[in-house]
Amino acid sequence: MATNNIENIQSQMKKGVLEFCILSIIQRGEAYPSDITIELKESGMQVLEGTLYPLLTRLKNAGYLEYRWVESLSGPPRKYFSMSESGKEFYLSLEKTWNEISTAVNLITKPTN
Amino acid sequence: MDKIVLINYQGRSFSFEENAYQRFQSYEQSLKVYFAKEEGGDEIIEDLQYRMAEILEQQSLGKTAISTADIDNLISAIGNPADFEDGEHQTESDQQETTSQDSKEKKLFRNKKDKIIAGVCSGIANYFALDPIVIRIMFILLTLFNVATLFTFNLGILGYIILWIVLTPKVLEANITNKLFRSPKDQVIGGVCSGLAQFFKTETWIIRLIFCAPLVLGFASNNSFDRFDNNIIGNSFYSLSFISYLILWFIIPLAKSSTDYMLMKGEPINLTTIQNTAKKQSIASFTQSGFSKFLKVIAYIILAIILMVAIPSAIGLLIGLIYSYSLADIVLFSDANKVLAILSIALFLVLPIVGFIVWIIRRIAGFRSSSKLLRITFIGLNIVGWVATILLIASLANDNKTYSTSRTTMFVDSPSDTLYVNAMDTAAIYAETFFYEFNEFEHLIDKKQDVNEIKAVRLHYEQSNDSSIKIVIEKSGAGSNKIKALDYANAAEFAPQLSGNVLKLPHFIQVDNNIPYHFQNVLVTIYYPKNKTIIVSNKLKKQLSHSFKADKHGLNINIDDDNENWDDRPSEIIRVNEDTIEDQIDETEKMETIKDAQKQLEKVNKQNIEQIKEKQKELEELQKEANKDLENAKKELDEAIKKTK
Numbered sequence: 120m121a122t123n124n125i126e127n128i129q130s131q132m133k134k135g136v137l138e139f140c141i142l143s144i145i146q147r148g149e150a151y152p153s154d155i156t157i158e159l160k161e162s163g164m165q166v167l168e169g170t171l172y173p174l175l176t177r178l179k180n181a182g183y184l185e186y187r188w189v190e191s192l193s194g195p196p197r198k199y200f201s202m203s204e205s206g207k208e209f210y211l212s213l214e215k216t217w218n219e220i221s222t223a224v225n226l227i228t229k230p231t232n
Numbered sequence: 233m234d235k236i237v238l239i240n241y242q243g244r245s246f247s248f249e250e251n252a253y254q255r256f257q258s259y260e261q262s263l264k265v266y267f268a269k270e271e272g273g274d275e276i277i278e279d280l281q282y283r284m285a286e287i288l289e290q291q292s293l294g295k296t297a298i299s300t301a302d303i304d305n306l307i308s309a310i311g312n313p314a315d316f317e318d319g320e321h322q323t324e325s326d327q328q329e330t331t332s333q334d335s336k337e338k339k340l341f342r343n344k345k346d347k348i349i350a351g352v353c354s355g356i357a358n359y360f361a362l363d364p365i366v367i368r369i370m371f372i373l374l375t376l377f378n379v380a381t382l383f384t385f386n387l388g389i390l391g392y393i394i395l396w397i398v399l400t401p402k403v404l405e406a407n408i409t410n411k412l413f414r415s416p417k418d419q420v421i422g423g424v425c426s427g428l429a430q431f432f433k434t435e436t437w438i439i440r441l442i443f444c445a446p447l448v449l450g451f452a453s454n455n456s457f458d459r460f461d462n463n464i465i466g467n468s469f470y471s472l473s474f475i476s477y478l479i480l481w482f483i484i485p486l487a488k489s490s491t492d493y494m495l496m497k498g499e500p501i502n503l504t505t506i507q508n509t510a511k512k513q514s515i516a517s518f519t520q521s522g523f524s525k526f527l528k529v530i531a532y533i534i535l536a537i538i539l540m541v542a543i544p545s546a547i548g549l550l551i552g553l554i555y556s557y558s559l560a561d562i563v564l565f566s567d568a569n570k571v572l573a574i575l576s577i578a579l580f581l582v583l584p585i586v587g588f589i590v591w592i593i594r595r596i597a598g599f600r601s602s603s604k605l606l607r608i609t610f611i612g613l614n615i616v617g618w619v620a621t622i623l624l625i626a627s628l629a630n631d632n633k634t635y636s637t638s639r640t641t642m643f644v645d646s647p648s649d650t651l652y653v654n655a656m657d658t659a660a661i662y663a664e665t666f667f668y669e670f671n672e673f674e675h676l677i678d679k680k681q682d683v684n685e686i687k688a689v690r691l692h693y694e695q696s697n698d699s700s701i702k703i704v705i706e707k708s709g710a711g712s713n714k715i716k717a718l719d720y721a722n723a724a725e726f727a728p729q730l731s732g733n734v735l736k737l738p739h740f741i742q743v744d745n746n747i748p749y750h751f752q753n754v755l756v757t758i759y760y761p762k763n764k765t766i767i768v769s770n771k772l773k774k775q776l777s778h779s780f781k782a783d784k785h786g787l788n789i790n791i792d793d794d795n796e797n798w799d800d801r802p803s804e805i806i807r808v809n810e811d812t813i814e815d816q817i818d819e820t821e822k823m824e825t826i827k828d829a830q831k832q833l834e835k836v837n838k839q840n841i842e843q844i845k846e847k848q849k850e851l852e853e854l855q856k857e858a859n860k861d862l863e864n865a866k867k868e869l870d871e872a873i874k875k876t877k
Contacts, residue, residue, distance in 0.1 A: 152279075167309070172283070194286070194289060
């Protein structure tokens with residue numbers, strides 16, 4: 120029961136941040152999904168491609184993301200994702216919230232001496 | 233070293249080790265299952281498939297074949313459905329709504345995800361952890377029932393609208409492991425029964441029986457108990473099971489992929505189960521739930537009822553057939569026809585019943601699979617029965633295809649105004665022969681030493697314009713051509729006796745034993761002119777009430793109600809002008825009453841006039857008196873004047 124709760128809270132914490140991180144990567148410029156996973160992994164955020172793809176599709180269907188087919192050297196064209204106008208707004212509001220939360224959390228968890 | 237398979241995947245060709253490919257396939261399947269219910273699931277799967285092809289391509293570089301280890305790497309990169317369960321819930325695009333699985337408290341919502349109209353049914357199904365289709369079917373049945381019973385308001389539709397308004401919409405995760413499908417693997421008509429059986433985790437034959445029972449029992453009750461009018465129950469069940477089967481057929485989707493099969497059987501979908509089904513297809517393992525036990529008990533009860541109905545009716549049929557053998561002798565005549573008849577009765581009528589009983593007994597005894605040999609023999613013999621029946625019908629039809637009539641006329645030469653029609657002196661009043669009528673023909677044909685007595689005599693009356701009573705006797709029969717038909721008709725002996733004004737009619741025709749029955753019958757028509765009376769004796773009428781005839785329109789059996797008390801009935805009197813006499817009586821009566829009324833009126837008038845005259849006289853007298861008084865007064869006045877003068 121207790122471990123269950125911990126896992127639950129951990130995944131809850133991860134959940135909103137993950138979406139924010141992904142949007143942040145795409146916001147920097149057109150991205151290929153597996154590149155996103157690599158970048159996340161390198162910065163210490165583990166994400167499965169099986170989680171990433173549905174998330175991208177949902178964001179795309181919500182109108183925050185756009186994609187286009189880009190010719191690749193090896194094999195068929197790849198799907199590259201970029202941010203739409205409404206996506207940028209969405210990202211900005213998320214960013215604002217994140218800043219508020221992180222400041223608040225920092226203040227709480229590392230109280231000034 | 234494993235076998236190597238060459239696979240074309242996503243437009244690229246890969247060589248897999250066989251085990252690796254199997255693992256890859258089931259993994260892909262599990263992804264499909266996981267994303268199938270997702271909004272935009274197809275797109276996600278396409279993307280993932282594309283990505284997997286890409287990974288595989290990278291892995292296969294510089295290798296002869298992709299190994300299971302490579303597949304494991306691929307799976308760890310993309311993840312097992314169980315692993316991204318959490319991430320998926322957390323990234324729900326509808327931010328303000330949290331799924332019910334997080335909260336312990338279960339609430340009723342409308343389902344935004346899996347809906348047809350507004351997701352009400354789906355929401356209810358989610359609440360009870362049922363397949364939405366079950367609730368949808370219940371809703372449709374409720375609606376139809378309301379339409380059928382002409383309820384003032386429709387509970388189903390009204391309830392739906394209320395729930396639509398009241399319930400809040402929400403994206404609900406599928407919480408079922410058991411879905412209702414039609415099973416194409418084990419289907420007789422539409423696979424509805426086997427699908428239901430899988431759903432309720434019971435055996436297919438039980439559901440089939442529950443569906444068929446109303447049909448079988450309805451049929452049985454229509455046939456063997458036609459004396460008790462209990463067909464309403466049978467008929468309504470008939471249509472209920474038939475209609476519900478059709479509805480289910482249209483509503484329930486057909487199981488197509490192996491995922492569907494697993495959902496149908498209620499197996500949890502994960503890698504191992506998918507692998508299992510891929511390997512062993514479907515080996516039924518029934519975990520007996522309470523409901524499936526209940527269904528089984530119902531099935532056995534139905535079987536018992538069917539046995540109780542089927543065995544007596546089979547015995548009854550057999551007894552009936554034995555009794556009617558004597559009849560068969562008369563009707564079928566030719567030996568070839570007799571053989572055909574025996575074959576068709578045995579193989580066409582009795583065999584299916586026997587087969588059905590055998591099937592039930594085998595079921596109860598626990599034989600799962602039906603014996604192939606038994607089935608082939610059964611079908612073969614039944615086909616022989618069919619052929620025999622068709623041949624027999626064709627042969628009989630050909631033998632009796634034309635219908636012919638010969639006619640003789642007798643005139644009643646008697647001064648009397650009345651014709652008495654009576655039975656033959658020798659004939660006994662009709663006697664009931666059997667305690668139970670196994671066969672209605674039985675007492676209509678009597679087999680005698682040399683002749684068959686066929687009770688096929690009818691009596692008609694018709695009005696005519698002749699001066700005397702005329703009796704027309706028409707003998708009819710059927711044959712393969714006109715001449716033969718006439719021969720058969722004339723072969724029937726029918727000898728009415730006419731002496732004076734008494735006509736005696738036999739109530740049967742006699743046909744020689746050597747001549748087969750060819751629907752011979754006699755129609756006696758009595759033409760009676762005006763003012764003549766025909767009196768038919770009660771005895772004859774009773775005899776003739778049990779008769780049958782065959783004509784161009786088919787066989788017509790006339791059996792009057794046995795319960796009627798013939799002895800209390802008066803002899804029938806047939807006479808012309810009865811109606812008109814009554815009419816005349818009526819009119820004279822009317823005339824008389826009118827005359828009476830007129831006389832009375834005149835009397836009243838006279839009285840009135842006399843009264844008026846008397847009154848006038850009185851008036852005159854009064855006037856005279858008054859005048860006298862006046863004159864007297866004048867005279868007195870005059871005298872008084874004179875005196876005063």
